Amino acid sequence: MSIANDLIPPQPPPPVTAFRWTGLRILGATLLGLWILAGIALVLWLIDAWDIDKVTTYGPKFLSGLGTTLTLVGISITLGACCRFPSPSAACRQTASCRHSPMAMSTSSAAHR
């Protein structure tokens, strides 16, 4: 048996490994650069194609379309939730063979999509 009488003295942190351009880093930078270029190109193109006539003509239609989308989503979520919540628990109570909780089932099926 050996007993340590003194603690290990504090030591400096290990040296930081120098940044190196590996193949993966080059690939990542290239791809990210392409995305950034595409984003900038899209913004520039939108600025270039800016036309106040088109905006006044089609802008309100776009907004009402967006409103329709949001209304549809809202109604679907509400109705879907109303249809869904009572039924699984009732089925569980009747058959007593419900292995998953309804929440766990819904999250797992969502993860598969």
Added chain:
Amino acid sequence: MEPTASLGEQLYWLASLFDPFCGPLGFLNLLPDGSLLSCGDTGWGDEVARGFFVTITLALCTLPIGLVIGLFLALAKQTEVRSLRAAANIYTTIFRGLPELLTIFMIYFGLQIAVREVAIALGFERGFDINSFVAGTIALSLVFSAYASEVLSSAFKAIPKGQYEAGHALGLRPGKTMRLIILPQLVRIALPGLGNLWMILIKDTALISVIGLGDTLRQTGIAAKVTKEAFFFYGIACLLFLALAMASSVVFSRIETRVRRSGVSR
């Protein structure tokens, strides 16, 4: 068979020999002449059958491309390199966030413009037209790969780190570790999710009919408009899609039992 027929036409002729709808042994030949679904010029059977094959071909062409891109995206999300992860996440965000219909339009019309510009810049007289099948394959591959990368990267996270370390301890190179140790387990974990995605892919092929591809939905839609028998023909389309879904669920459960047999239960 004309001697001047192109390779595609020859392949099509060869495939039509085995056509279960209107081929030499097709069951639609049993229908009386002049019925709505009979083959040839009188009925719509051969048009609908051709659309059905286009649907299957489109889904089967999309699957491998989407899986390969999805696998590389999932690998990119696993790396330590931050820029690569960011690039992969941007891809997933874009193609999961856009509606499929919009992606299809963007590819069909946008790629058309891009290809024309590139072709003219390279000195061709006029651009090439991208046909709707190619555009549909590309668009669906983009969407499929974005979803598949999420399924695959969550499957990667389910594999313990010790599996990689075991491969390293055995002296295997990273590529070999991936191929021999990680991928077989990955397939087992990811298969139910990928089966789900395949079902969604089959349904999404119906969207390609909006850019003029003569798939099941478009052919039955034309037949419905011409004959004014909308319910009948859309019902046929429903049956065809249901048959596809049932056949693929049978295939998937076979693959799953096969893959599970080779695995050790943990």
